Amino acid sequence: MRRYLRLLRASLRLSLLLAMQYRWDFIGHGLMQLVWTSLGVLPLWIAYQARAAAGLSALGGYSFPQALTVFGFFTLLKALLDGAINPSLTAVVEHIRTGTLDFILLKPADAQFLVSTARQEPWRIIDAATGIGFVVFGMAGHIHQGGAPPGLGALLGAGLLLLCAMLLLYSIWILVICAAFYVVRIDNLSFLFTSLFDFARWPRSVFRGALHVLFTFVVPLVLMTSYPAEALLGLLRPPQLLLAVVWTGLLLCLCRLAWRRSLAAYTSASS
Amino acid sequence: MASSGPIISVERMSKHYRVHQRSAGLLSALGSLVSRRHDIKRAVEEISFAISPGERVGFLGPNGAGKTTTLKVLAGLLHPTSGSVQVAGFVPQRREARFLQQITLVMGQKQQLLWDLPPADTFQLNRAVYDVPQAVFNDTLAELDRLLGLSAISRIPTRQLSLGERMKCELAAALLHRPRVLFLDEPTIGLDVSMQVTLREFVRRYNERFGATVLLTSHYMDDVAALCPRVIVIDRGTLRYDGDLPGLVRSIRPHKRVTLRLGGTPCDQGRAEDQLRRVGELLSWDGTQAVLQIGKDQLREGVAHLLGVLPVLDLTVEDPPLEEVMRDLFERSAP
The missing domain is CATH 3.30.70.1150 (ACT-like. Chain A, domain 2)
Incomplete structure (x- = not known):
């Protein structure tokens, strides 16, 4: 375990070095991220403004501060997706296509771990901080409107669900990588997932019927952002927490199985 | 070192691939969307050989002979279709960490160095991956520096190095964990004659200094003649000759x-x-x-x-x- 933490530290260090190798890119990316992430809240704000103009305050039963908390979790996970998952995904797909995955497979460490931590974009930490800011701001608004402040149980539940959300996102990403062993170019699959992930910014009550099932079980966006936010807001019931934990465990097992099968099918690119 | 037996042992090893085939043209491409014709490509067919610890062996054959496939099977990257393979007492395809600690594979046509960073950063990453203690790492790096002259180039971003400089650093990155078995696949490809001689000399000195076993493929016969007392010739997946170089010359051109x-x-x-x-x-x-x-x-x-x-x-x-x-x-x- 300690060895893998050291490996993670080495990989983070390299990503930081890579980011700083081009210093204007580093500064420019950081500033642009701050602007883009802040602007990301606009669609939510506009939707609630339109509701307010129509004399309504809630959207799908969520007040603006509550929806902002969901959006905060979305921003936090989007930072993880863009900061750690997508860069590694791009790197791995290239490794598979060119055959340099050989070098990763020759290393005496778990290949899935090495692949998962291949590359990060450190400036996305700004997004993560902004996401936490939205959560805090949303919670403050919720309390200001008479909501109960989160107790220890709610905080622990939200923490557990945030962990589940990260693992769910990670599992889906590994499944996408596994597809790359068979179809080589998976750009479209990753674009599809990134587009789908954008739905996670909305509270779960916005999705009804088949969409609700789709975003709970197939692409579990609801479990990733709405559940942690609801745990913090005191709206989540224990069975839902259990569902998220079990579903996360199942998807983790599935992704490990798929990874092993894909590795066995790997034929390496020609010399 | 476990015993005086062979460090590499290959018995009746075959590797077959299933490859998709179609004729040229749009119609054929459309047809292949519905129904695909697959052939079995016999990359390696029942080859057997054994290599003792510390040997330098040249692995020769024309393009497509099965050399790289065999090296990849020995390194554990590919699973053999049949037969048995043992390297340093391990079955390579299981890819156990203790096995991977003892081998390295250098491919002249692929690189593990991080393109935008100086090679020194890749060295540090490999130190962490192979869990090399700092003192051992420093010693090995100093030794490699002495043999290859790395200090002047290891702090320049890889993309700004010449092919020869890059290859020196590739070798260093691959050897920092002091592997006992070196699989070198065309390590001098594309290099000028003087750089070929430098790398050749380095491989020989590394082999002598650390007693490492070297299995080398190269299209440059000078590499093989200068480095390898023994050659294994493979053609269309089958073993054609295993012995010393003068013996090969005598048997083919007396x-x-x-x-x-x-x-x-x-x-x-x-x-x-x-x-x-x-x-x-x-x-x-x-x-x-x-x-x-x-x-x-x-x-x-x-x-x-x-x-x-x-x-x-x-x-x-x-x-x-x-x-x-x-x-x-x-x-x-x-x-």
């Missing part, structure tokens, strides 16, 4: 190549040519210089005769070039 430079006047040239043709096969003749191919049994007698009847100014006796020997070998086995 001749010596004699080059003579002659003095005398132009009117002597006709007579000289007659004498040369009496002794052996005349490969080239420009009136003053002749290249003859003489059977090894007739060499002593033939050279003595020529020295007696012709105004010989200079004479050299050599084995035929290795490239020609290999060409002969592969032409003989062609269907």
Whole structure:
């Protein structure tokens, strides 16, 4: 375990070095991220403004501060997706296509771990901080409107669900990588997932019927952002927490199985 | 070191691939969307050999012979279709960490160095991955620096290094964990002659210094001749020869190549040519210089005769070039 933490530290260090190798890119990316992430809240704000103009305050039963908390979790996970998952995904797909995955497979460490931590974009930490800011701001608004402040149980539940959300996102990403062993170019699959992930910014009550099932079980966006936010807001019931934990465990097992099968099918690119 | 037995042992190992085939053209491409025709490509077919610890072995064969496939099976990257393979007491395809700690694979056509960062950063990453203690890492790096002259180049971003400098750093990155078995796949490809000699010399010194086993593939016969007392020849997936290099040359081309430079006047040239043709096969003749191919049994007698009847100014006796020997070998086995 300690060895893998050291490996993670080495990989983070390299990503930081890579980011700083081009210093204007580093500064420019950081500033642009701050602007883009802040602007990301606009669609939510506009939707609630339109509701307010129509004399309504809630959207799908969520007040603006509550929806902002969901959006905060979305921003936090989007930072993880863009900061750690997508860069590694791009790197791995290239490794598979060119055959340099050989070098990763020759290393005496778990290949899935090495692949998962291949590359990060450190400036996305700004997004993560902004996401936490939205959560805090949303919670403050919720309390200001008479909501109960989160107790220890709610905080622990939200923490557990945030962990589940990260693992769910990670599992889906590994499944996408596994597809790359068979179809080589998976750009479209990753674009599809990134587009789908954008739905996670909305509270779960916005999705009804088949969409609700789709975003709970197939692409579990609801479990990733709405559940942690609801745990913090005191709206989540224990069975839902259990569902998220079990579903996360199942998807983790599935992704490990798929990874092993894909590795066995790997034929390496020609010399 | 566990025992004095072979460090690499391959028994009746085969590797077959299932490959998709279709003819050229749109219709064929459309057809392949519905129904695909697959063939079995027999990359390696029941080859067996054993290599002792510390040996330097050249692995020769034309393109597509199965050399790289065999190296990848030995490194654990590919699973053999049948047969058994053991390297350093491990079954490679299981890819156990203790096995991977003991081997390295250098591929001249692929690189593990991080493109935008100096090689020193890749060295640090490999130190963490292989869990090399800092003191051992420093010692090894100093040794590699002494052998390869890394200090001037390891702090420059990889993308700004020449091919030769990059290859030096690739080798260093691959050897920082002091592997016992080196699989080198075309490590000198694309390098100029002087850099080839540098890397060759380095591999020899590393082998002598650490007692590492080296299995080398190269299209440059000079690499093999200079480095490998033993060669294994593979062609179309089957083993054609396993033994020392002089033995291979003897079995394929049991001749010596004699080059003579002659003095005398132009009117002597006709007579000289007659004498040369009496002794052996005349490969080239420009009136003053002749290249003859003489059977090894007739060499002593033939050279003595020529020295007696012709105004010989200079004479050299050599084995035929290795490239020609290999060409002969592969032409003989062609269907």
